[in-house]
Amino acid sequence: MSKTFRKGGGHPSDNKLSRADEVERMPLPQTVVIPLSQHIGAPATAVVAKGDRVKVGQLIGEAAGFVSSNVHSSVSGTVLSVDAVPDLGGVRRQAVTIKVEGDEWAEGIDLDGSLRRECTLSPAEIIDKVKEAGVVGMGGAQFPTHVKLSIPQGKRAEYLLINGAECEPYLTSDHRVMLERGEELLAGVKILAKALGVGKSYIGIENNKPDAVAHLRKLAAGDAEVEVIALRARYPQGGEKQLIDAVLGREVPSGGLPIDVGCVVQNVDTALAVYEAVQKNKPLVERVVTVTGKSVERHANLLVRIGTPLQAILDYCGGMPEDTGKVINGGPMMGKAVANLDSVVTKGTSGIVLMRDDEAERRKSGGACIKCAKCVRGCPMGLEPYYLFKLGVRGRLTEMEGYWAADCIECGLCSWVCPANLPLLDYIRLGKVEVMRIMRERKG
Amino acid sequence: MDKKLIVSPSPHVYSGESTRKIMRDILIALAPAFAVSWFFYGVSVLVVTAVSVMTCVLFEWLIQRFMLGGQNTIRDLSAVVTGVLLAFNLPSSVPLWMVAVGALAAIGIGKMAFGGLGRNPFNPALVGRVFLLLSFPVAMTSFPAPEAVADGFTGATPLMLAKEALMSGQPLSALMPEMSYGNLLLGANAGSIGEIAALALLLGFAYLLIRRVITWHIPVLILGTMAVFAGVLHGANPEIYASPLFHVLTGGAILGAVFMATDYSTSPMSTGGIIVYAVAIGAITMLIRVWGAYPEGISFAILIMNAMVPLLNKYMRPKKFGAIKRVA
Numbered sequence: 001m002s003k004t005f006r007k008g009g010g011h012p013s014d015n016k017l018s019r020a021d022e023v024e025r026m027p028l029p030q031t032v033v034i035p036l037s038q039h040i041g042a043p044a045t046a047v048v049a050k051g052d053r054v055k056v057g058q059l060i061g062e063a064a065g066f067v068s069s070n071v072h073s074s075v076s077g078t079v080l081s082v083d084a085v086p087d088l089g090g091v092r093r094q095a096v097t098i099k100v101e102g103d104e105w106a107e108g109i110d111l112d113g114s115l116r117r118e119c120t121l122s123p124a125e126i127i128d129k130v131k132e133a134g135v136v137g138m139g140g141a142q143f144p145t146h147v148k149l150s151i152p153q154g155k156r157a158e159y160l161l162i163n164g165a166e167c168e169p170y171l172t173s174d175h176r177v178m179l180e181r182g183e184e185l186l187a188g189v190k191i192l193a194k195a196l197g198v199g200k201s202y203i204g205i206e207n208n209k210p211d212a213v214a215h216l217r218k219l220a221a222g223d224a225e226v227e228v229i230a231l232r233a234r235y236p237q238g239g240e241k242q243l244i245d246a247v248l249g250r251e252v253p254s255g256g257l258p259i260d261v262g263c264v265v266q267n268v269d270t271a272l273a274v275y276e277a278v279q280k281n282k283p284l285v286e287r288v289v290t291v292t293g294k295s296v297e298r299h300a301n302l303l304v305r306i307g308t309p310l311q312a313i314l315d316y317c318g319g320m321p322e323d324t325g326k327v328i329n330g331g332p333m334m335g336k337a338v339a340n341l342d343s344v345v346t347k348g349t350s351g352i353v354l355m356r357d358d359e360a361e362r363r364k365s366g367g368a369c370i371k372c373a374k375c376v377r378g379c380p381m382g383l384e385p386y387y388l389f390k391l392g393v394r395g396r397l398t399e400m401e402g403y404w405a406a407d408c409i410e411c412g413l414c415s416w417v418c419p420a421n422l423p424l425l426d427y428i429r430l431g432k433v434e435v436m437r438i439m440r441e442r443k444g
Numbered sequence: 445m446d447k448k449l450i451v452s453p454s455p456h457v458y459s460g461e462s463t464r465k466i467m468r469d470i471l472i473a474l475a476p477a478f479a480v481s482w483f484f485y486g487v488s489v490l491v492v493t494a495v496s497v498m499t500c501v502l503f504e505w506l507i508q509r510f511m512l513g514g515q516n517t518i519r520d521l522s523a524v525v526t527g528v529l530l531a532f533n534l535p536s537s538v539p540l541w542m543v544a545v546g547a548l549a550a551i552g553i554g555k556m557a558f559g560g561l562g563r564n565p566f567n568p569a570l571v572g573r574v575f576l577l578l579s580f581p582v583a584m585t586s587f588p589a590p591e592a593v594a595d596g597f598t599g600a601t602p603l604m605l606a607k608e609a610l611m612s613g614q615p616l617s618a619l620m621p622e623m624s625y626g627n628l629l630l631g632a633n634a635g636s637i638g639e640i641a642a643l644a645l646l647l648g649f650a651y652l653l654i655r656r657v658i659t660w661h662i663p664v665l666i667l668g669t670m671a672v673f674a675g676v677l678h679g680a681n682p683e684i685y686a687s688p689l690f691h692v693l694t695g696g697a698i699l700g701a702v703f704m705a706t707d708y709s710t711s712p713m714s715t716g717g718i719i720v721y722a723v724a725i726g727a728i729t730m731l732i733r734v735w736g737a738y739p740e741g742i743s744f745a746i747l748i749m750n751a752m753v754p755l756l757n758k759y760m761r762p763k764k765f766g767a768i769k770r771v772a
Contacts, residue, residue, distance in 0.1 A: 007765050012457055089451075169457060241765065254766040325450050332456040339451045353456075360450045363458055367515055368562035370463055370522075371709040377659075382764040384713065404764055412455030419461040420562075426453055 002207050002232040005242040006249075008380035009234040010413050012333060014208060018172045018292045018299040023180055025303045026316055028100050032075050032307030033085055034060065035095040038346040039136040040143045041067035043094055052079045057106040057283050060096050063131070069144045070134035074285035074305035077101040088310075088329050088336060088343035098307070110280040117187045119194065119278060126195040126278055133277030134284050134347075139163060139174075139238065139267035140330055142348040145274065148264060149195050158262035160193050160201040161247055162271055164216075165231060165238035167206060168331025171351040173288040174268045176301045178205065178212040181272055182219045188275030189226060196264055201226050202247050203268070206233040235333060236411040240265045242380055254407050269350070284347055289313070293354030295321035304345050310352060311341040325360025328353040333412045363421045375414035375424060381407050385414035385424045392427025398438060400431035406439060408432050463561070467521035469655045473648035474528055474703065480631045480641035484590035485536040489637050495540050497527030499547035507556040522561045526550055529569035532638020532699060533743070534576070535587045542580060549575035562709045566750045570704055570743050577743075587634040601634045602694040606686045607739040615683045628693040638699050645698040658706045661715065662722045666701035667692050669726025677734065691733065700742035701725075710750040716763075717756035725749050 037043035044061030048054060054073040061071030077100045084092035105111060121129070131146035151157050166174040178185060193201045203220075205213045207230045220226040229247050236242055241252045243265055250261040258265050266274075269287060276282040285306055292299040297318030304313060310327065314320045320327075320341075328335040329343070332353055345352075375385035383404050391400050405428060414424040482489045504523040508516055517523075530550050534543065550572030558564040577584045587601055600608075605619045616623075627633055631641030638645075652658045671688035678685045691697065696704075705711060705725055712721050725745045732741020 007763075010459070012459070245765075251766050254764065256766065324447070326452075326456060327449055328454075328456055332454070334454050335456065336454065337451040337456065338449065341449075355456060359457070362450075362452050367463075367517065367520075368560065370466075370562040371711075371713065372466070373708070373713045374461070376713050376762055379762075380765065382762050382767070384762060386713070407764070407766065410454070416455050416457065417459050417461060419463050419466055421458070421462070425455065429453065 002230045003246050004232040004234050005237060005245040005380065007245075007382050008378050008413065009236070009242075010378050010417055011234055012169045012416060014233075015169045015294075016172050016175070016208070017170065017294070018290050018301055019175060021172070021176070021299060021301050023176050023288050023301045023303055026305075026308070026313065028075060028103060028305065029308045029312040031080065031097060031099050031309075032305060033095050033097045033309065033342075033344045034071060034074060034307035035085075035087060035093055035344070035346060036061040036071055037093055038071065038142055038306070038348065039069040040141065041065065041069065041147075044068060044071045046082045046094065046096060048079050048082065048096060050079055050081055053077070054079060054098060055104050055106040057109050057285055063134075067144060067147055069136050070132060070283070071096075072134055072283040072285050073098060074307050075100045076104040086340055086343070088338045088340060090339045109282050115183050115187065116279040117190070119187075119191050121278065123195045123197060126191055129278045130195070130274055133273070133282065135270065135273045135277050136284070136347050137267060138269035138273060138287060138347055138350070140334065140348045140350060142346070145266070145270055148266070149192070151196065151259060155259045156262060157196040157198050157259060157264050158200070159248065159264075160189065160196055160198045161243055161263055161265045162189055162201060162203040162268055163238050163240075163243055163265055164203050164205040164209075164212065164268045165243060166209070167233070167235045167237040168333055168335075168351075170292050170353045171290050171331045172292070173290045173301055173350050175209050175212055177268055177272055177288055178209070179215055182216055184275045185268055185272050186216070186219055186226065187279065188271035188273075191278050192266055192271055192274055193225065198264075199225060203228045204231050204237070204243050204247050205229070206231050206237060208233040235413065236380055236409065239380065239409050239411060241409070254404070287345070287347065287349070289345055289349055290351035290353075291317045292351065293321070293324070293356070294359075295323050295356050296354050297321065306345060306347060308345045309342055310338065310344065313345070313352060314341065321354065321356075323356045324354045325357035326355040328355065333416065334410065362423075365421045365423065367420060369420055369422060372419060374417045374419065378413045378417045380411060380413065381409060383408060385428060388428045388431060389422060389424045392431050397431045397434040400428075401435045401438060405431040405435045463520045463522070466657055467525050469652065469657045470525050470703070471521065471528065473651045473657075474532070474638070476644035476647045477532070477638050477641045477699070478528070480644045481536070481637045484631055484640065485588065485637065488536040491540070492534060492536055492538060492543055492637060493528060493531040495543045496531035496534070496547055497524050499544045500524070500527035500530065500551050503548055503551040504556065507552060508560070512556060512560065517561055520561065523551060526555065526568045529638070529703060530572045532703075533569060533573040533636050533696065535584065536637050537586060537588045538576075538583055542576060542583060545579075546572040546576045564709055565753065566747055567704050567707045567710045570747055574743055574747065587636075589634055590632055590640075601739065602628065602690070603733065603739040606690070606694070607733070609684050609686075610734065613684060616686060625689060625693065628690070633694075635694075636696065639696045642693045642698050645702060649698075649702045652702070658702075661718050662706045662711060663698075663701040665719060665722035666705055666726040666729070667697060669723045670697060670730050673727060673730040685734070691730070695733075695740040696742045697729070700729075700746055704742075705746050705749075710753060712753050712756040712760065714757070714760050714762040717753070717760035720756055720760060721749050721753065724752070
């Protein structure tokens, strides 16, 4: 029996349509729009101006503080503007627009595909290079990786966990990376382990990807410090807390971080980006993006430059189908619906999922809660979604603290499972914002 | 691009579950017991069930239309389920007007008075049954002998005979010379429409488990508690105390444990609450069967524990992830 997490969970239909599509390099778009905030923390400060010539990998935004991240140009060409541009939700944020001219890479970036496993750098030097290269969590959260690698005083990392669960339906980018770039990925894992000073790393992969499990096991054979763990496919296994529970049986305390139980979790793409940053001097300027959907003419896993507009990607994949009702940045369980196809691929974009009209419509709420308790049994955090919903509908948001609204990981299983089609998570989110505000105020 | 895209918060996919599908599954799970009962009692089973379903749906529609207002809910099939379950709790010989009275009590008092589906504290079908039992005790406790078996039990149900053993001190074997577990399993005994066919009900239980409509906890814990309770007494004096298997297979034990106690709105939300609820139902059922005034007690046991559900939901909340020592 494969391992899995203990509390709640469910299994939305896989729909991994693009699982067998080999990663292909997408041709360069005409322009890219590179947001200066593609990470949690302070937006980067622009270091280029309109009219400047830039090369691929050149720094264009400098991290503004510790919890921030560098941003590099993903193309060579001329800076058209440094201005506020609507993001995928329509909110204006600072971004650098670059007209693509040729494909000239900055000095010092090793584009030779050869594998470089040996790393003689010290942990501090590794973290510096990761910071320099603007690596952030590529599973979606976009948390600056160098911050995660800097263990706070008094804590100690025992284990590195690599998240290859890819529990979101439809998405296959991690799957392809594990299959096609396994060696580099494992080298990245070793570098991360060295930076953290941990002796043991686990790569957790759901057993709906048996080829990836087998492949990485074969590559890691003989290395006692890296172990591939097959996990029973269950959503939301890729959640940090769920992955730690599944692999090690440790429970991250409420309000705590993985490091509180001696763990650091990194996504497989992030591990690959760390390899490229440290061994190849290559900043994070491109990533694999799954483009999929039931009506998409040509679903694919594309290696795409950061800042490529979604429209350009859809055009490359045969255009947006007539019956498209919704475009999702990320997976269908936790991804964000896109308001604007001029918005771009960022460091955290693992996929673009197109939902047909009939799938995109929100289902009409079916009236009353029938107290079936499916949301309670499904909640991976052990919360009571039905009750939080009730409090939310009645506007009693402050009371939601006592029902642990702040611990909700917004995985969406409650809304997914509800037979009465109640928008449970919508109301829990409302309460979560309010509860977190109250908790911050209390802290002072 | 001219077409407008829908923008809504995640999740963007759904499981496809619906209240109607769940109710349909419950009806499918009840079908085998219905078929067996029809076989043993004849067409009256169909007539009573049909009247019960039709009156339940009619009363729900009328109350919704003229009193409660709001969206019409008869399409969710929950009134049909209540109708079938009410019929299953009645003798096949019950007068039809009585069925309609029971339906009015079930839907009117048991369900709609509280606001309808999901808001009722008591199982509606059991409210209907108990209303009839208290109002018309004779009609509700006279059972025809199954037509299909010439030498089956006569009017008395196995539990009535067991009660008599307890009251009079006569040995069970003298009162029930022809009692066989095979008959109890197959349904060849006297009882309410839906309670006689133990095996068919268990088939329905299996279906509900496979379809994940319910979990095993409530039925298994109720029947397990009853078996343990009966086992202790039977071990002490097998002459007058019936065996655990007898208690589990007779009366409304399986019907109640599988189909009535598991009613969503009237059972607890957390596993802890469910354990307390189910064990208490099993124990109260046995207390009534052995020492109470009625031969069967599961209806009362379920209704009593229904009343405790809000309390259980409040104090027996699920165990939260990470609810260990908070980090400073």
